[in-house]
Amino acid sequence: MSVTETVGQTPLEAASPFEMRVDLGKDVPETDVRSALKSGEIGFLHSFTTGSAVDGPGIRLVAWTTSCMFRCQYCHNPDTWTLSNGIPVPIEKAKEELRKYAPGLKAMHGGFTLSGGEPLMQSRFAVRLFAAAKEMGIHTAIETNGYYGDKLTDDELAYIDLVILDMKAFDPVQHKRVTGMDNAPVIEFCERLAHLKRPMWFRYVLVPGLTDVPEEMDRVAKFAASLGVVEKAEILPFHQMGRYKWERLGLDYKLAATTPPSNELVAEAVAIFRNAGLVAD
Template identity: 75%
Template sequence: MATETAIERPPLEAKSPFEMRVHLGEDVPETDVRSALKTGDMGFLHSFTTGSAVDGPGIRLVAWTTACMFRCQYCHNPDTWTLSNGIPVTLEKAIDEVRKYSNGLKAMHGGFTLSGGEPLMQDRFAARLLSAVKQMGVHTAIETNGYFGDRLSDDDIRNIDLVILDMKAFTRAQHELVTGGMHNEDVLEFANRLAELKRPMWLRYVLVPGLTDIPEEMEAVADFAASLGVVERAEILPFHQMGKYKWERLNLDYKLAATETPTRDGVEKAIAIFREAGLDAV
């Protein structure tokens, strides 16, 4: 499999996941791409970032994958929607990258988080990388929209210490509105499966004025999350415009260009809804 090409690529480590990165894997032959997706021998990554304190417990090393099946109106990294925008990285190289930080991550009671994009669009790479990191004794987490959760075996899931589930909505109509037409039956099924396996979860919900700040919708999400019995934390993430420039540079139709960040009062009201359901919400 061809893993190194003539294209000049940026370093794997980035200062921020908000860096714009495109066309970095376009020269990888289609046969190699198909093989990578099937075996997990190679993945496509936007970047690694270090020192995160918001992507799981403790201080985290985060790997950001490319490719996503959702087209969320509020996505701040639309450059990660496309697989070929990512840097092709062998599984061994990705494992070595985590290993460099493993002692420090353990000392800081942190760990490794695989995010995206949607990491389960590269499910074999994700499962094999998380398994290898788990074997290092490093805490593992995945941030996922849950749509392709059925691609993970029970053993794959047991190698993940924490699943951070990005719930876009509870009702199908609202989910389709937010994500560009994608249903959420598989998301809910994955969440129920995690509960059956008693796997720890965090829930994330993005609060967007005029789009997701619907009390009834938030109540439904909160009640569902509370019913699972394994959600340790619910995070209400206020919408921001840090990814607006990416939509503009990619010539995408950005419907939220005039949307403001939610007020502190709006955020507090949303947090209260999740707390009223019995969740530890922040």
């Protein structure tokens, strides 16, 4: 099946990023995949969603990429870990989606956010899409774990108005416990953004029994505050909305018995970040 046929058969828009999507790009030849990653001519997307008020300032159009190097225990979209689960979308088709919503996004003081998965696994596609958005006068944001920040040059970072950094942990041991990987590249990317004075938001997922460690949250908060470019921190309470995906994909879900954090626990976490001098909610 050709890329054109796949895009034509699968709706780009989804009602929610929690919608399960698999194998949508599995028939794309490996040589085409490698070429797409190198050139950015094609991106592999879970979907576009509209009307988001939580993925950057204002009302946002969000494109959700597939492929991620982390294996976060609390991930609510494990179907986005694999590149071949995404719809292969030519860059011109993706630009059409942006163009369609551009007037409304500007009128609502919103913009375009590229999320994932991990968008920088498809850095060339991301850069081309952000450049197109800026040409249309749209505010741009990326939601990233920061691990592959070095894939973007300083000039390419200028296409991104806001970096929303999903900070998993500060301590390397805790980071590996949560994600399965080291966090040195993440710390380096944050420090680079600070040096370039690029605006950031920090996000921290609060998971009882996993990330609700006061000392760790204090270290994350103080690190964020030290950068001088973090405009706010968002504490995201853990939820079970993605549990069904783990089950359908046959993955070992270690948090099946974990409940969402109490209001009191969320308030305590928010207080830690505020005490570090950050705007937090």
